[in-house]
Amino acid sequence: MNDDLLERYKDILSSKNYKLTSQRNSILQVLIENKNRHFSADELYKEVAKVNPDVGLATIYRNLEIFCRLGITHRLDFDNKYKYYELSVEGNHHHHLICVKCGNIIEFNDQVLEDFENEIEDFYDFKIIDHRIKFYGICEECRKEK
Amino acid sequence: MNDDLLERYKDILSSKNYKLTSQRNSILQVLIENKNRHFSADELYKEVAKVNPDVGLATIYRNLEIFCRLGITHRLDFDNKYKYYELSVEGNHHHHLICVKCGNIIEFNDQVLEDFENEIEDFYDFKIIDHRIKFYGICEECRKEK
DNA sequence: ATCGATGCAAACCTTTTGCATGCAG
């Protein structure tokens, strides 16, 4: 299953004439092994280094940019100074609950929102192709503390 | 109405022992006059300069930080390198439709989502206090073009 | 053999911070 994914991404790259370098392979590998995790560029850099130390940070950035453009990954903005990236795996669409106390981020899936989206599309004449939702609040742990 | 707002924000500042400087006044004034617009720090800096040239960029940053902490403003993250700020005016809660072609950002109001929020609160045991939603898509204009 | 991909380090640019001065309370 993971191998299938890897092959699919490699196909996408080849079909767009991007070379299959060992660096790209390692980056994809790490992303796939952590399907439901999001990485800052630096976090990914360090994680990739464990598998393949010959990958520079600039290469991470350059490839994340390409991967996002090809739809392999997408970028997330939380409210800190980093940008985060995660694999765009279908059936893994999820959003984030951000605790304003401890900063912890909980992921959750949603199948709802379809009706809501349709309403908006009609009203604003805007064809929606994706959405990101962030809920801010206080997590279970932090509510216990006080 | 705008004056009421200004007074309210000044009260908040005073009550927290923040001084009412001419810089803070000018920044609030510009934000209030542009209630439903979001600014990057630099955009706000330039806009404030038209009214009061004696406001440095560092002051903009320092005060936006304070305003956000006091709930006067909140910060938005789109997918570029800037952070954006806008006034938190009740009854003006809105979200953003981001066109992936032209980058234009349309604001929209929502009263819905309450049910959805409650569901999430129960399931994840997470007390939600705010949310941000971004929809990506293609706007009317851009759909016409092709 | 070619030309895109990479590593390294420097450049970039937004945001933050140190410090002397200014001004609200």
Place this chain on the structure above:
DNA sequence: CTGCATGCAAAAGGTTTGCATCGAT
């Protein structure tokens, strides 16, 4: 007066870029 607020310029720090080299095709 006192101490927070500000301006300026420098520093920080995440991201991008230039350039020589490497390596996939």
